[in-house]
Amino acid sequence: MPDHDANTRKDNLRSGTPFWIKTPHSSIKTEPRLSRDRFDVIVVGAGISGALVAEGLTRAGKSVLILDRRPAVRGSTPASTAMIQHEIDVPLTILRKKIGSDHANRAWLRSVRAVADLVDLTADLKLGCQMLRKPALYLAGNALGPRALLKEVKARTDIGIKADYLTRHDLIDRYGMDRPAAILSPASASANPAQLTVGLLEAALARGAHLVSPVEITDMAEFPTGVALATRNGEVLLAEHAVFCTGYEYLPQMKSKAHHVSSTWALASEPLTGLPAWMKATIAWEASDPYLYFRTDEMGRIIAGGEDEDAAETNSDLRKLAAKAKTIAKKLQALTGVKIGKPAYAWSAAFGVTDDGLPMIDRVPGLERVFAVMGFGGNGITFSMIAAQIVTAEILAKPDPDADIFRYR
Numbered sequence: 001m002p003d004h005d006a007n008t009r010k011d012n013l014r015s016g017t018p019f020w021i022k023t024p025h026s027s028i029k030t031e032p033r034l035s036r037d038r039f040d041v042i043v044v045g046a047g048i049s050g051a052l053v054a055e056g057l058t059r060a061g062k063s064v065l066i067l068d069r070r071p072a073v074r075g076s077t078p079a080s081t082a083m084i085q086h087e088i089d090v091p092l093t094i095l096r097k098k099i100g101s102d103h104a105n106r107a108w109l110r111s112v113r114a115v116a117d118l119v120d121l122t123a124d125l126k127l128g129c130q131m132l133r134k135p136a137l138y139l140a141g142n143a144l145g146p147r148a149l150l151k152e153v154k155a156r157t158d159i160g161i162k163a164d165y166l167t168r169h170d171l172i173d174r175y176g177m178d179r180p181a182a183i184l185s186p187a188s189a190s191a192n193p194a195q196l197t198v199g200l201l202e203a204a205l206a207r208g209a210h211l212v213s214p215v216e217i218t219d220m221a222e223f224p225t226g227v228a229l230a231t232r233n234g235e236v237l238l239a240e241h242a243v244f245c246t247g248y249e250y251l252p253q254m255k256s257k258a259h260h261v262s263s264t265w266a267l268a269s270e271p272l273t274g275l276p277a278w279m280k281a282t283i284a285w286e287a288s289d290p291y292l293y294f295r296t297d298e299m300g301r302i303i304a305g306g307e308d309e310d311a312a313e314t315n316s317d318l319r320k321l322a323a324k325a326k327t328i329a330k331k332l333q334a335l336t337g338v339k340i341g342k343p344a345y346a347w348s349a350a351f352g353v354t355d356d357g358l359p360m361i362d363r364v365p366g367l368e369r370v371f372a373v374m375g376f377g378g379n380g381i382t383f384s385m386i387a388a389q390i391v392t393a394e395i396l397a398k399p400d401p402d403a404d405i406f407r408y409r
C-alpha cells in the first residue's frame with residue numbers, strides 16, 4: 001500500500017507550497033471580466049494590503065474594483081507566518097537614531113495601535129481566521145544583547161508601550177530556553193493570513209466591491225479628475241483614485257532607492273502534542289541576523305521562519321529550500337528543545353524591505369490620485385493595517401496625523 005500521507009508531504013515539501021493555502025477557506029472566487037468601467041477607487045493587488053484597503057474604502061461608502069494578475073491571495077500573503085507584531089523589525093532605540101525620536105516613537109505607537117485595530121476589526125466582521133492576541137517574546141541574540149534589550153525596554157516603557165525585561169534565570173524558569181535576556185510584551189497576535197485576507201475581501205464584496213483576476217496593470221496616467229490604468233490586454237480602466245498594493249512587485253514609476261527585495265524561508269510542522277503551554281500562547285523571535293521566529297497554530301503545528309537573504313531571486317531555488325528548512329528546524333530544537341521531525345510544509349518567498357524598516361504608504365511621486373503601499377519587512381501585516389487607515393483617510397480628504405512618518409523615500 002502506498003503511504004499517501006508521506007507522498008503528500010513529499011509533494012508539499014518539493015513544491016514549496018505554503019501551508020496556509022492548504023487550509024479551508026483560503027481562496028476566493030474572482031470575476032474573469034470587468035462588469036463596469038468606472039469606480040471611485042481601483043485597488044491593484046488582492047493580498048492582505050489590498051484586502052484591508054478595499055475593506056476600509058467600502059466601509060466608507062466608496063465603489064471599489066480590486067484587480068490581481070494572479071488568483072486572489074496568491075502573492076506573498078499566504079507565505080506569511082502571520083505573526084502580527086506590534087514590534088517593528090528595527091528596535092525603537094535604533095529607529096530613533098535613524099529617523100529621530102518623534103517619528104520613531106510615533107511609528108512604534110502606531111504599530112501597537114494597528115495590531116489592536118486589526119484584532120478588533122476581525123472581531124467586528126466576525127472573521128474566522130484564527131486571530132488570537134498573543135504576547136511577543138523578543139530574545140537576545142547576536143544583534144542585540146542584554147544591555148541593549150534593557151535600554152530598549154526603557155525606551156518603550158517611557159512612551160507607554162508595555163515591555164518587561166526577562167533575565168536568563170526568568171527564561172530558563174518560565175520557558176526552558178537558555179538565552180541571556182529577552183523582552184516580553186503583550187500587544188501582538190497571530191492569525192491564518194489567507195483566511196484573514198479572504199474574509200476581508202468577502203466583506204468588501206458584500207458591500208458591492210468587484211474582484212477581478214487575472215488582470216495585470218502595466219501603466220497608469222493621471223488627469224485632473226481621475227486616473228487611467230492600462231492593462232496588459234490593452235484595456236483602459238478609469239477611477240477617481242488608484243491604490244497599488246502590489247507587494248514586492250511595482251511599476252517603474254514606483255521605484256525607490258530605499259526599497260529592495262529580500263528572500264525568506266518558513267516551515268510548518270505536523271500537528272504536535274505535548275508542546276509547552278507558553279508556546280501555544282506566545283509568538284517569539286530573535287534579535288539575531290539571520291534570525292529565527294516561531295508561533296503555533298490551533299492544531300499544534302509550529303510555524304517557524306527566518307534565514308533571510310538580501311536577494312530577490314534565491315527564494316525560487318528548491319534545493320536551497322530543503323537546506324533552509326533543516327536549519328530552521330535545528331535552530332528551533334536547539335533553542336526550545338522541541339524536535340519537529342520532518343516538516344509537513346516548507347516554503348519560501350520574496351518580500352519588500354526598506355533601509356529604515358518602515359513601509360512607504362504615500363502618493364506615488366508626482367501624482368495626486370495614485371497611492372502606493374510597499375516595503376513591508378517582517379511585520380508586514382501590521383503595516384498593511386496602517387496603510388489601509390492612512391490611504392482611506394487621504395482618499396476621504398481627512399488626512400491621517402501619522403502619514404508624514406511613512407512618506408516615499
Ligand SMILES: Cc1cc2nc3c(=O)[nH]c(=O)nc-3n(C[C@H](O)[C@H](O)[C@H](O)COP(=O)(O)OP(=O)(O)OC[C@H]3O[C@@H](n4cnc5c(N)ncnc54)[C@H](O)[C@@H]3O)c2cc1C
Nearest residue numbers: 045047048049069075076077080081082083217247380381
Ligand atoms: C515567508 C514569509 C514570512 C512572513 N512572515 C510574516 C509575519 O510573520 N508577519 C507579518 O506581518 N508579515 C510577514 N511577512 C510579510 C507579509 O507576508 C507581507 O508583508 C504581506 O503579505 C504583503 O502583503 P501585500 O498584500 O502587500 O502583498 P502580496 O500578498 O504580495 O499581494 C500583492 C498582489 O499584487 C499582485 N500584483 C503585483 N503586481 C501587479 C500588477 N502589476 N497588476 C495586478 N496585480 C499585481 C500580486 O499578484 C499579488 O497578489 C512574511 C513574508 C514571507 C514571504
